[in-house]
Amino acid sequence: MAFVITELCRDEKAAICLDVCPVNCIVISDTQYVINPDICIDCGACELVCPVEAIFFEDDLPDEYKSATLLAHNHFRN
Numbered sequence: 001m002a003f004v005i006t007e008l009c010r011d012e013k014a015a016i017c018l019d020v021c022p023v024n025c026i027v028i029s030d031t032q033y034v035i036n037p038d039i040c041i042d043c044g045a046c047e048l049v050c051p052v053e054a055i056f057f058e059d060d061l062p063d064e065y066k067s068a069t070l071l072a073h074n075h076f077r078n
């Protein structure tokens with residue numbers, strides 16, 4: 001389980017989350033920032049600072065943003 005960044009990031013990309021993540025697991029993708037689910041330690045710091053409330057704990061993702069989990073997994077798949 002991990003925190004997940006939704007498409008709400010796309011028009012903002014404020015990047016404040018990068019400054020607070022203690023394990024540096026947030027990177028930019030083609031369209032938005034994404035969290036590496038294998039590294040995220042579920043601290044919640046990024047969720048608190050996001051100005052557009054784009055970040056959710058995976059279990060709490062609203063139905064309309066469920067695809068964000070797949071986007072993150074695909075981004076870090078090797």
Ligand code: SF4
Pocket residue numbers: 003020021022023024025026035039040041042043044045046047
């Ligand atoms: Fe980084 Fe914590 Fe956010 Fe995970 S929950 S991405 S560890 S700031």
